[in-house]
Amino acid sequence: xxxxxxxxxxxxRSTLFWTFFLPFVLLCxxxxxLSFFTPLWFRMGLIKVWIVCSLASLHLFCGLKYTVEGKExxxxxxxxxxSKHSSTWETIAIQLFFRPMVWVVKRELTWIPFFGWAxxxxxxxxxDRGTGRKAITQLIKESQRHMDQGRILMLFPEGTRVLPxxxxxxxxxxxxxxxxxxxxxxxxxxxxxxxxxxxxxxxWPGTIRVVIGPPxxxxxxxxxxxxxxxxxxxSSECERISDKKQLQRIGVLPLSAQE
Amino acid sequence: xxxxxxxxxxxxxxxxxEEDIITVDGWDPISxxxxxxxxxxxxxxxxxxASKHTGIARGYxxxxxxxxxxxKMRRMLSIRGASxxxxxxxxxxxxxxxxxxxxxxxxxxxxxxxFDIDLTQTPMVGDSISDVGAARMANxxxxxxxxxxxxxxxxxxxxxxxxxxxxxxxxxxxxTLRNK
Numbered sequence: 001x002x003x004x005x006x007x008x009x010x011x012x013r014s015t016l017f018w019t020f021f022l023p024f025v026l027l028c029x030x031x032x033x034l035s036f037f038t039p040l041w042f043r044m045g046l047i048k049v050w051i052v053c054s055l056a057s058l059h060l061f062c063g064l065k066y067t068v069e070g071k072e073x074x075x076x077x078x079x080x081x082x083s084k085h086s087s088t089w090e091t092i093a094i095q096l097f098f099r100p101m102v103w104v105v106k107r108e109l110t111w112i113p114f115f116g117w118a119x120x121x122x123x124x125x126x127x128d129r130g131t132g133r134k135a136i137t138q139l140i141k142e143s144q145r146h147m148d149q150g151r152i153l154m155l156f157p158e159g160t161r162v163l164p165x166x167x168x169x170x171x172x173x174x175x176x177x178x179x180x181x182x183x184x185x186x187x188x189x190x191x192x193x194x195x196x197x198x199x200x201x202x203x204w205p206g207t208i209r210v211v212i213g214p215p216x217x218x219x220x221x222x223x224x225x226x227x228x229x230x231x232x233x234x235s236s237e238c239e240r241i242s243d244k245k246q247l248q249r250i251g252v253l254p255l256s257a258q259e
Numbered sequence: 260x261x262x263x264x265x266x267x268x269x270x271x272x273x274x275x276x277e278e279d280i281i282t283v284d285g286w287d288p289i290s291x292x293x294x295x296x297x298x299x300x301x302x303x304x305x306x307x308x309a310s311k312h313t314g315i316a317r318g319y320x321x322x323x324x325x326x327x328x329x330x331k332m333r334r335m336l337s338i339r340g341a342s343x344x345x346x347x348x349x350x351x352x353x354x355x356x357x358x359x360x361x362x363x364x365x366x367x368x369x370x371x372x373x374f375d376i377d378l379t380q381t382p383m384v385g386d387s388i389s390d391v392g393a394a395r396m397a398n399x400x401x402x403x404x405x406x407x408x409x410x411x412x413x414x415x416x417x418x419x420x421x422x423x424x425x426x427x428x429x430x431x432x433x434x435t436l437r438n439k
Binding site: 144148149 | 278313316317352353354355356360362387388389392408411412413414415416417418420
């Protein structure tokens with residue numbers, strides 16, 4: 001499939017990326033968690049700088065670029081973003097396309113040194129997923145408060161990064177929030193997982209496609225219907241933008257499918 | 260042409276209550292806000308209110324309870340010889356996609372139609388980004404106060420960075436009347 005020498009070359013490039021990226025993340029996360037007393041423009045600027053530099057270094061070291069479609073679908077009011085989760089990439093990039101967001105994360109993430117502190121500094125909602133109903137009540141209350149203030153709720157309904165072609169059920173929590181608070185869901189599809197898959201050292205060169213979908217209104221739908229609509233849109237859109245050649249390179253699609 | 264100041268209610272005139280436990284008894288003006296409205300009235304301004312009450316759509320409190328809160332406010336104002344010229348509100352939830360829910364400008368346009376005012380000269384005093392958004396879309400003058408959700412808004416929304424900020428309604432009114 002892929003020439004081993006080429007693979008080595010990609011691994012070297014990814015190593016170069018990490019040697020720049022890791023200290024840079026540590027620096028930014030430290031600054032961010034220490035910056036709670038600074039004015040907003042400083043913190044926003046810091047986050048912007050962090051994202052732009054991260055994406056630029058991916059482009060520079062690994063040849064990984066991206067495009068975004070559907071920015072005209074972004075509502076002005078508060079809303080809920082539900083994104084496909086297949087890579088670390090979207091956790092870095094998504095904030096670039098929207099106004100400041102409130103992230104919904106599992107509580108464990110806020111315990112990670114540096115990264116977790118930064119999450120706390122940007123007011124993420126930390127969910128204790130083991131507590132079931134209580135977690136949902138907490139989520140509804142907190143996210144409603146934030147969205148009534150015009151902020152955007154950000155969550156990954158799959159709950160964790162999913163490998164290409166693998167299917168994980170979409171969790172109901174975000175849809176319950178939409179139905180109870182009345183805020184629409186904006187779905188996001190992308191194929192970052194094909195270029196920077198979970199646990200992969202190599203980041204493949206290419207262009208990640210991100211598609212922001214039209215808002216899905218809760219109207220009088222049940223949460224199950226909302227999440228089904230979100231899931232259908234994301235899955236079919238991910239299928240449409242999937243890079244078949246890249247799937248062959250990473251060995252997800254068999255080579256025989258070529259031509 | 261008449262001069263007007265448009266106010267958001269919760270967070271500007273009164274303290275913010277948790278939306279699902281808003282009660283008439285719990286409705287409590289921020290200190291100095293009633294006097295501030297009274298000063299505006301004496302200086303010849305029209306004063307109107309433009310609020311959103313999503314709690315009605317969510318079934319947290321009734322329209323009737325809201326009227327009782329308004330009555331309470333009017334009583335407090337009348338003790339100081341003042342009144343409010345118009346109370347406008349949006350009772351809908353976000354899913355209704357109405358034209359009156361801030362940051363949409365519907366309420367402000369409605370006010371402008373009913374009174375003969377120039378919105379471009381009219382401050383909309385609010386504590387939330389939706390107040391700023393509505394003011395901008397209606398081409399009115401957005402103003403933020405630090406009370407209510409004001410501090411949160413100032414801390415979280417880069418789009419509010421260029422909006423004038425006052426400590427509270429009383430402070431805003433003092434400055435406005437001084438600069439006249």
